[in-house]
Amino acid sequence: MLIEFLERFFPRSEDNSRQQVKNRLKLVLAHDRTDIPPQALEAMRREILEVVSRYVELDTSSMEFALENHQRTTALIANLPIRRVRSQADEAPVEGVVDPGNLELEPLTPNAEPANAESIALE
Amino acid sequence: MSRIIVITSGKGGVGKTTTTANLGMTLARRNRKVAVVDADFGLRNLDLLLGLENRVVYTAVDVLAGQCRLEQALVKDKRHPNLVLLPAAQNRTKDAVNPDQMKQLVNALAKVFDYVLIDCPAGIEMGFQNAIVAAREALIVTTPEISAVRDADRVVGLLEANSIKKTQLIINRIRPAMVQANDMMSVEDVQEILAVPLIGVVPDDERVIVSTNRGEPLVLAETPSLAGTAFDHIARRLEGEKVEFIDLNASNDSFFSRIRKALTTKLF
Numbered sequence: 001m002l003i004e005f006l007e008r009f010f011p012r013s014e015d016n017s018r019q020q021v022k023n024r025l026k027l028v029l030a031h032d033r034t035d036i037p038p039q040a041l042e043a044m045r046r047e048i049l050e051v052v053s054r055y056v057e058l059d060t061s062s063m064e065f066a067l068e069n070h071q072r073t074t075a076l077i078a079n080l081p082i083r084r085v086r087s088q089a090d091e092a093p094v095e096g097v098v099d100p101g102n103l104e105l106e107p108l109t110p111n112a113e114p115a116n117a118e119s120i121a122l123e
Numbered sequence: 124m125s126r127i128i129v130i131t132s133g134k135g136g137v138g139k140t141t142t143t144a145n146l147g148m149t150l151a152r153r154n155r156k157v158a159v160v161d162a163d164f165g166l167r168n169l170d171l172l173l174g175l176e177n178r179v180v181y182t183a184v185d186v187l188a189g190q191c192r193l194e195q196a197l198v199k200d201k202r203h204p205n206l207v208l209l210p211a212a213q214n215r216t217k218d219a220v221n222p223d224q225m226k227q228l229v230n231a232l233a234k235v236f237d238y239v240l241i242d243c244p245a246g247i248e249m250g251f252q253n254a255i256v257a258a259r260e261a262l263i264v265t266t267p268e269i270s271a272v273r274d275a276d277r278v279v280g281l282l283e284a285n286s287i288k289k290t291q292l293i294i295n296r297i298r299p300a301m302v303q304a305n306d307m308m309s310v311e312d313v314q315e316i317l318a319v320p321l322i323g324v325v326p327d328d329e330r331v332i333v334s335t336n337r338g339e340p341l342v343l344a345e346t347p348s349l350a351g352t353a354f355d356h357i358a359r360r361l362e363g364e365k366v367e368f369i370d371l372n373a374s375n376d377s378f379f380s381r382i383r384k385a386l387t388t389k390l391f
Contacts, residue, residue, distance in 0.1 A: 016305035018312070021269050025316055029276050071318045072279070 034067045034074050041067070048078065057083040125233040128240050128361075129162075129258035129287075133274030135245030137266045138295040141331060141341075142354070143242040144172040146262075148340040149358035151206035155237040158197070160229065161211040162254035163244035164219050170210050173200065174338025184212035187224050193231055202343065207236075217250035229257035247281060255282065260289040263319060266296045267308040272316060279319055291322035293357060298327045299371040323357035325350050326371050 045065050052058060064079035130143045140163075147159040161169040164184070170176045181196035193209075200206035209232065212219060232239045243254035255261070261282050265275040275292075282290050294310050301307035308316075310324050328350035334341040341351035349369065356366045 018302070018305040018308055021308055022312055022316065025269055025272055028273060029316065032273065032277065033280065 030067070030069045033069050033072075036067065044076075049080070052080055054086070056085050059083045125236055126238050126260060126361075127229060127233055127258050128238065128260045128262060129243050129255050130240060130262045130264060131243035131251070131254065131278055131282075132245065132264040132271070133247060133278040134265075134271045137271050138264050138293075138325070138331075139245075140168050140172050140242050141335070142262065142264050142293060142295070142325075142357075143169060143240050144340045145342050145351070145354035146358050146361070147206055147238075147240050148173075148200075148203065149342045149355050150238050150240075150361070151200065151203040152342070153358065153362065155205060155362075156235065157206050157238045157240065158209060158232045158236040159206070160209045160232070160239060160241045162225070162241050162250060163217075164211045164250065164253075165213065165216045166244065167211040167213050169242050170198070170208060171338060172335055173206075173208060173340065175200065175208055176338070179208075179210045182210045182212040183228055184215055184219050186228065187220065193228070217244065217248070217253070220253055222252050222256040225253040226257040233257075247277065251278075251281075255285055255287060258287055260291075261287050262291055262293055262322065263317075264293045264295055265313065265317070267294060267302075267310075267313055272308075272313055276317055279317065290319055292317060292319040293323045293325065294321070295325045296327040297324055297371065303372065322360050323353055324368060324371065325353040325357075326369075 059081040062081050068077050130139050132139050147157050151157045161167045175198050178198045181191040185191050186193050186196045197207040241254050244250035263275050265271045294313050302309045314321050326349045330348045342354050359366050
């Protein structure tokens with residue numbers, strides 16, 4: 001009650017123009033600095049997921065994939081929770097566990113041999 | 124080894140030329156041989172801030188055209204023989220000079236002078252490329268406003284891309300009372316956003332306009348001003364001295380803002 005009363009006279013920082021300008025700047029600069037078109041980012045996301053999904057099953061619901069800026073360095077932050085590691089015998093994702101529609105992945109080639117996948121990983 | 128420093132900002136009107144004039148004068152007073160170069164072809168102003176507009180005979184373009192020698196184009200300052208100005212041509216555009224020619228001029232100056240300070244034009248086109256081509260260090264001037272900070276950020280990126288690694292930040296025209304009222308970004312706010320090492324903070328000061336009117340850099344004034352002192356400190360930091368930052372809040376702390384501050388820190 002007292003706090004609410006005082007807040008009316010001493011407003012908290014979130015509402016002032018100083019905080020507003022900082023937030024606007026941070027947003028616009030994150031965009032300015034990365035300079036990657038959204039289509040390219042989406043293509044990159046799809047390809048990375050495709051490669052990772054060859055080896056492990058991903059939990060698509062809690063995945064994160066974003067460009068972040070800190071101290072003038074741009075980093076690609078990808079958080080890809082693993083549901084389970086694929087065994088060597090797995091040739092393609094088991095339907096129903098990973099929904100390809102959700103992932104927006106190209107379907108994996110059904111004749112991809114495990115040996116083939118290993119050689120890609122080595123390169 | 125002489126130091127070649129470009130003073131740049133991206134946005135116009137934030138204080139590049141004022142900074143160049145005052146730093147050049149302060150360094151000259153500290154017995155450094157200083158050449159200030161106006162790289163703003165077509166819109167030259169550095170001669171005015173130094174009060175040397177009547178002494179300009181030849182310009183950088185005349186030197187490049189072979190119409191005079193470099194020494195002939197240099198305007199000696201009337202107050203400090205250690206300071207010279209290389210004026211830009213006023214009747215040409217920014218395309219009158221190319222980066223190779225600019226490099227040639229600046230490198231020739233660097234053989235004779237301890238400091239070559241290049242006053243960069245606003246923008247990031249040809250004039251900017253000319254101004255930064257020979258520079259080894261950069262001073263970014265910005266004000267605590269959204270457009271100035273955004274442009275400064277863009278320039279920082281371009282300097283990095285042009286492998287100018289030593290870049291330092293000057294925050295100009297800060298108004299401590301507005302910062303305290305949360306109506307202006309603070310020095311810390313701007314620095315946090317740009318992430319460039321800070322070399323100076325210059326408070327908003329009406330005397331800058333008076334000094335411009337007279338063509339006398341602020342640092343020459345007999346009664347010291349806050350802004351003049353700030354420029355003096357920047358020059359000393361450039362020379363490697365450790366100088367404390369001025370506490371700008373002290374003089375502008377009103378009775379009410381102190382009470383408000385005390386209350387907010389205790390209650391929240």
